[in-house]
Amino acid sequence: MADHDDSGDNYHPKDAIAAAIKATLVTGSAGLFISTVQNTLSKQNVGAFGVFSRFGSTTAIYAAMGGAYEFTKNASANLRRKDDAWNSTWGGMVAGTLLGLRFRSAPAVFGYGSALAVLLGTFTYTGGSLIGFKADNNIDEVSRKEELRKNRRKPIEEIVNELGEGRGIYGPGYEERRAQRIKDAYGIEVPANRPTAI
Numbered sequence: 001m002a003d004h005d006d007s008g009d010n011y012h013p014k015d016a017i018a019a020a021i022k023a024t025l026v027t028g029s030a031g032l033f034i035s036t037v038q039n040t041l042s043k044q045n046v047g048a049f050g051v052f053s054r055f056g057s058t059t060a061i062y063a064a065m066g067g068a069y070e071f072t073k074n075a076s077a078n079l080r081r082k083d084d085a086w087n088s089t090w091g092g093m094v095a096g097t098l099l100g101l102r103f104r105s106a107p108a109v110f111g112y113g114s115a116l117a118v119l120l121g122t123f124t125y126t127g128g129s130l131i132g133f134k135a136d137n138n139i140d141e142v143s144r145k146e147e148l149r150k151n152r153r154k155p156i157e158e159i160v161n162e163l164g165e166g167r168g169i170y171g172p173g174y175e176e177r178r179a180q181r182i183k184d185a186y187g188i189e190v191p192a193n194r195p196t197a198i
Contacts, residue, residue, distance in 0.1 A: 011081045020071035027066025031059035061102055069095035069120075089121030 035055035039046065046054050073091035077083050096116030100109035160171040179190040 011077075011083065013078050014074040016071050016074035016078060019074050020067045023070035024063045024067030028059060028063030030066075031062025034062070035059045057102070061099060064098050065095040068098055085121050085125035088124035089117045092120030093117035095120075 032051070035051045035058045038055045038058060039048075039050045042050065042054070052059075069091040071091075072094040073087045076087040076090045080086070093113045093116065096113035097109050099116070100112035103109075103112075156171055160169060163169055165171060165174055182188055182190045
């Protein structure tokens, strides 16, 4: 869980302004790319500067959302002296509010703010990764995966003992045991090795 209790002496303050500037540049670049795509796919020929004149608001919204999120998240962590999911929740609320301002309605402002706050807070609370939660930072990932590979393979005898024979799982000597069971139960002599179909 990313819900750390880094309070008191263990917390290290973060530079909120530097992080906000970096996030503004990164998300502003993403917004500029999307504005370029919008300008390219536009049905009207607005020229190369249409990226700024017609679709510049997309770049501005992306840059403002990224910078506001990162600044609010780090400022909240510095004020609370904790690095947990609530910081991302507050940052998501501010970033979503900025997105809602684009639509010029109070429901959009509250709706986008709340939705992004819940989304980013939950994402941070559950580990902050799309590939799953990493349990312990002190364990080497390569040795952990090698240990998992060793534990995954089981001998066929153990599988047969757990599941029993049949349904495609047959241990060594199954044909002989089957022939003996049929002979004991019904008195019919069955060849141990069945002929294979051609």
